[in-house]
Amino acid sequence: MTAVDAATGGARAVRRADFRNCPFTGLKVDLAAQRLIIANAVAAVIFLAVGGLFGLLVALTRWPAVHLLPAEWFYLVLTGHGANVLLFWIIFFEIAILYFASAILLNSRLATPKLGWLGFLLMVAGAAMANVAVLQGDSTVMFTSYPPMKAAPHFYLGLILFAVGALVGVGIFFATLVIAKEERTYEGSVPLVTFGALTAAIIAVYTIASGAVILIPTFMWSIGLIGYIDPLMYKVVWWGMGHSSQQINVSAHVSLWYAIAALTVGAQPLSEKVSRTAFLLYILFLQLASAHHLLVEPGISSEWKVFNTSYAMYLAVLGSMIHGLTVPGAIEAAQRRNGFAKGAFEWLRKAPWGNPAFSGMFLSLVMFGFIGGISGVVLGTEQINLLMHNTLYVPGHFHGTVVAGTTLAFMAATYLVLPLVFQREVVFPRLAKIQPYLFGIGAAGISLFMMGAGTLGVPRRHWDMTLADAPIPYEFSAAAYLMMGLNGMFAILAALGGIIYVVVVVASVLAGKKVDAARPVWQFPVTSAAAGNVGKYGSHGTVKLPGTIILVGVFFVAFMLYYYVNWKYLSAVWPLR
């Protein structure tokens, strides 16, 4: 075996990688990986800018007092908003994370950078093609493109090309793990962040496979090769992609929480075992989550819905709840070691709130749990879904997960990527400092007010809640109008945060001062106290975590109360069976 390996290994032309040494972390950085990370991150930010602008236009149209766009444009822009931010921004950024978590964190060369560029070009071409299709106006089918509504063929083709490109990136991640192991670029097991990225990559394979299974026949249907796509079958399979892709996000941004906590305050996992098991739960119990989207569909039994929405035990929710303890717990333990040990919360008060990487990460953690997480479980309860399906509560929920959670975490990580990978100092540091707060508060407002409007029955994806053109009038309550106005205002706040992010990133990349290796802007590990603790495992010998226990206690009580309040609401509607 060894002999065979050695023989082929000798004959094989292995790419000679060029490395530089990172002055802050001591890691070896493969320049080919670095270039690909930069390309994917830049593409991500461009699609965020486009999709975010579309999102602002949507919110301003849904603000009844403003009602900005005409109906055709509203629906067109809403379709573009979903595709650009939910798919293109997030997946480009995730490919960058995968390359970072494999090649950089493992000190390794990246596998086949040439294929990486091919994947990148496919993704760019696919994303551009889908955008052209949407802007041409004959693919206003929303992000979900439910049949029998039909888009132009190049809308589906664009999405397929994009997915193939992403799959190439995921494959390179796996190959890099193999190379790193074979070439022994690291000792022992992969770091927790790489482990989390690995779960994201595994879920991505499942997600992209589901996408292929449904989008390829739908594309053939759009060019006339297939006569009929069953609308219910489409939804079952499509959400195998649509919801699973959100689990990629969760795995990716939870990995980033750990990474940012490590890089900013020197946090180490309380126990590797617990955190890694929580990631494993994602792989095992998340990816069939399409059930959440089918709870009020005809022709699917209650047994199927109850089992698949929860896997009998809510084990994926368990995974997230574990991270909800272990991430703040790791931060608290680190901060206490760093000398902030007074009372229950000195560690939190004296955390580096002025560092946008830390503040963005912590806001993302809190809001993902309290807003996105709790509302998601409630929304995904078989009977309660009846109260909320397709109302604005649904976008309210997923702006809590994908915007306040994932997007904010990605933004926070960018403030580390700029000096570490782009090797640029962040320009406009004061703007960068307030950016996570602006964007975070804006995103929280959007989520909460859309959820509020949804509980008052306001439909999602709807141009005119006054129903002025409808033959049979219906009047929404004044409270619903207030919610939509507030939603518009907080969307402006979030947009402001988004614009600052894009400006800071673009300006730093183009005009930021080259990071001076002799004069680090970055300290790693952050304090000498933290440095002394690196190398130990577990929280043995560390102090207790009263602050984290109080935080998760508040979370748990809020979760239970909100869950049962919604059963109370349900019990008040018309009996039906």
Place this chain on the structure above:
Amino acid sequence: MAVTPPAQRIWWKEPIERVELIWTVLAFLWGLTMFATMIVWHVVGKQNLANEAYRIAPATFMERTEAFAKKYKVREEGKSGIPVVRPPAGQDIYMLGRLWEWWPVLELEKGQSYRLHLSSVDWQHGFSLLPININIQVHPGYEHVLTITPDQTGQYGIVCNEYCGIGHHQMTGKIYVVERQSQ
């Protein structure tokens, strides 16, 4: 550190801290509780969506709905002259979604149960009964049959909350619920 390999190579042999263990057990029990709550509600709750559904050709569903509307029509309403249909209590009743209306308008009696047949004859639609906020997805080709029991009188609006093209925001309907009439 989370960005470096674990200090202990065999990480799955690490001991678990007590706080982590307690929280994990608590969260696991909460998951079981939430799972059980859905099942319990099927036994004790009054709001459970029906599992009864059939495949049906849209044209057939349209015929049945039109026959139903013709039989029990009591008046017409609004600019479009949409029929208001008042079926006897306990009857099978029909409502169809199409571009862009919920058809016909129904007039039901409070406290009576009806078997409501819901379907679409073109694209997917979202049946959203307001202000009580009951929301059901409606598919072409699938006939969903649910038993509803209106428990308050009044006028209820129906909007469409599944995007169905450029007239989506014009798609509305109505259900009247009136006092039970003495027989």
